[in-house]
Amino acid sequence: MLRWIYPITCELCGESAERSLCPDCMAKLARVPRPICLNCGAPLHSTPESTEACPACFGKPRPYSFVRSALTGNEQNMQLIYRLKYHHAIYLANGLAPALAELRQSIPEPELFRQAVIVPVPTTPTHQQQRGYNQAAELARELGKMLSLKVVHVLQRHETEFNSQTRLSARQRLLNAYRSFSALPAYKTGRRSLPSSILLVDDVYTTGATTRACSRALLRLPGVERVGVLTLVRAELQSHGQQK
Ligand SMILES: [Zn+2]
Numbered sequence: 001m002l003r004w005i006y007p008i009t010c011e012l013c014g015e016s017a018e019r020s021l022c023p024d025c026m027a028k029l030a031r032v033p034r035p036i037c038l039n040c041g042a043p044l045h046s047t048p049e050s051t052e053a054c055p056a057c058f059g060k061p062r063p064y065s066f067v068r069s070a071l072t073g074n075e076q077n078m079q080l081i082y083r084l085k086y087h088h089a090i091y092l093a094n095g096l097a098p099a100l101a102e103l104r105q106s107i108p109e110p111e112l113f114r115q116a117v118i119v120p121v122p123t124t125p126t127h128q129q130q131r132g133y134n135q136a137a138e139l140a141r142e143l144g145k146m147l148s149l150k151v152v153h154v155l156q157r158h159e160t161e162f163n164s165q166t167r168l169s170a171r172q173r174l175l176n177a178y179r180s181f182s183a184l185p186a187y188k189t190g191r192r193s194l195p196s197s198i199l200l201v202d203d204v205y206t207t208g209a210t211t212r213a214c215s216r217a218l219l220r221l222p223g224v225e226r227v228g229v230l231t232l233v234r235a236e237l238q239s240h241g242q243q244k
């Protein structure tokens, strides 16, 4: 009924579509090229394919089982993310979710994640209040519908002295992130239980600080054994790609 009154059109080409991005436009969005670092999901440019980790990750421990990002951080993809994140274009989550769902094919040991729940990376209470929504939660909800997986809000994000992470160094970002995220008390005490595998969902992967902090908070919870991370966009890719 609603669709009869407000027919859905593709954000990019304007044709009528089932989702806010039509299959043709979705297929044309730039994907993260393979092979990738199995540690952080970055593309491996000049590394032999037998090497599993990129130079930045080599020998570094990781709290999560894997990170996979769907799209590159090129201008078109970042534009879509900005509209979703800052311009109330919540409807874009439903058009972009198929890119996240594609990542299921590249999950290592997929049988371990068959019974997983999806946990979105939370935003701060201030942001939530100002914008009225969390873009990661919107993406998680659409992904959950596509994969028939439950979405659970397990984490909270605290206000820290730095409102934005963008001007911090990598180390400052990580320390800031560790202080920013924690699990809700009901999950810490085990009053609410979780399955052993969790898929953490975020809109953008930048330095991995958020990913690390959220994974660490989740892995401390009773019964949680592994966290896999799916993000829509890999933001740092652009400069990596240009430098080669
Ligand atoms: Zn289109």
Ligand SMILES: [Zn+2]
Binding pocket: 037, 038, 039, 040, 041, 042, 053, 054, 055, 056, 057, 058
């Ligand atoms: Zn890496």
